[in-house]
Amino acid sequence: MTVKTLTDIAIALAAVFGSFTAWKGLTIWREQNVWQEDNNLARRLLIALYQYRDSIYSVRHPAMAVSEMELDVGDPPDLPEDKKRSRGVILAYSRRWERHLPQRNELDALLIEADAVWGKKLSEMAEPLKLLEHELYAYIWLYLDAHFRGAPELRAQFQKILASKRDILYDTMDEEDEYRIDFNKKLAPLEDYLRTKMGRQR
DSSP, X not given: XXXXXXXXXXXXXXXXXXXXXXXXXXXXXXHHHHHHHHHHHHHHHHHHHHHHHHHHHHHTOSOOOGGGGOOOTTSOTTOOHHHHHHHHHHHHHHHHHHHHHHHHHHHHHHHHHHXXXXXXXXXXXXXXXXXXXXXXXHHHHHXXXXXXXXXXXXXXXXXXXXXXXXXXXXXXXXXXXXXXXXXXXXXXXXXXXXXXXXXXXX
16 A cells, blocks of 8 residues: 555545544534523523512512502592592402513413424423412402492392402411412422523422
């Protein structure tokens, strides 16, 4: 075998090795890039879930500030005191829910992004949280209808409806709160799933 032949073989082998190294490097880079993107999305989702949870807790806060109950500019200034209080409570819960909506919208947008990247598993896991949110929303407005908006003939009927539901209006502000326990129990699988995307475990 001549020197030229050996040289040609060496050059060919070097080219093959170089191509393999480049391919391997590109594969590693792609895997690292995918992992980084997954990590970033998972972190944003986890933060959004905690903000969503805390926002719902705020809606249930038992203390109602005077500023939350301020009447709108268009409300009659000469309302009787009981009417002012009723109107104020209704406005307070409306304002609390309005403050909550951006947190829900942010979470929904991130869940759509997760659907596109990972499939629908996370959105399906989030459904029990959405059901708890809906339960609270329905309870609040039934409560307001029964106590502050309902016509006298409807109030008894609303009371029957409320009596068939668990009382979740007020947060007891501790970990024995039934709604908190239920919410955190349904949140835990999402936390675990997202932490695996971040390369972390509980």
